[in-house]
Amino acid sequence: MIRNEVLRNMKTRFSCRKYKPDPVEKEKLEAVLDAARYAANGHNAQAWHFTVITTEEGKRELRDAVGPEPEGFRKLAPEGAVWPFPSDFFGAPVVIMISYDPKTPWPDAGAFLAAGNIMNAAQSLGLSSCALTVYSKDVFCTEETAGSRAKFIPEGYELYLTLVLGYPAVTPETRPARRENTETWL
Numbered sequence: 001m002i003r004n005e006v007l008r009n010m011k012t013r014f015s016c017r018k019y020k021p022d023p024v025e026k027e028k029l030e031a032v033l034d035a036a037r038y039a040a041n042g043h044n045a046q047a048w049h050f051t052v053i054t055t056e057e058g059k060r061e062l063r064d065a066v067g068p069e070p071e072g073f074r075k076l077a078p079e080g081a082v083w084p085f086p087s088d089f090f091g092a093p094v095v096i097m098i099s100y101d102p103k104t105p106w107p108d109a110g111a112f113l114a115a116g117n118i119m120n121a122a123q124s125l126g127l128s129s130c131a132l133t134v135y136s137k138d139v140f141c142t143e144e145t146a147g148s149r150a151k152f153i154p155e156g157y158e159l160y161l162t163l164v165l166g167y168p169a170v171t172p173e174t175r176p177a178r179r180e181n182t183e184t185w186l
């Protein structure tokens with residue numbers, strides 16, 4: 001198997017669910033967001049937007065929009081996984097919300113590829129990340145929360161994914177097993 005630094009980085013990235021409180025240096029955050037902007041995207045629309053939350057106030061506002069643990073949340077977890085409701089964002093100092101203009105081609109693909117770049121770039125800088133379903137999509141869908149929307153999501157855009165990011169307080173001894181037989185070669 002060929003090995004190089006990029007491949008090693010991709011294979012050591014993991015979804016981190018416990019972070020150190022240490023802030024992330026601005027230049028590292030800028031490097032991560034710059035990597036996001038180089039993701040492939042439909043028709044080169046680049047119609048993504050990254051809302052970077054580093055303040056407790058910003059995190060509180062987002063958490064308030066979601067409210068207490070939503071019903072059925074635990075059912076979202078894959079079998080065997082423990083997904084506590086991450087009301088503290090797993091202690092991560094940074095939250096990044098990725099929204100995209102839904103009027104452009106394949107907006108979800110652009111948002112998710114940008115998320116992949118963020119995760120891999122973060123890993124290469126000694127940071128970790130995790131996607132958080134409960135803070136993604138429809139966060140501001142109620143009447144009470146609609147007022148906060150403009151602060152987090154540009155007009156006409158839709159939220160596709162929210163990530164947390166920071167220095168990991170844990171390193172997994174093992175990674176989730178990867179499925180075999182997922183290829184067809186012709």
Ligand SMILES: Cc1cc2nc3c(=O)[nH]c(=O)nc-3n(C[C@H](O)[C@H](O)[C@H](O)COP(=O)(O)O)c2cc1C
Nearest residue numbers: 013014015016017083130131132133134161175176
């Ligand atoms: C779209 C998406 C949503 C996810 N949502 C959550 C989540 O809400 N909570 C969580 O703990 N992990 C979440 N994850 C992380 C996955 O569980 C994780 O990527 C998967 O188990 C593989 O593990 P790894 O990332 O450590 O390789 C999410 C991942 C993706 C791509």
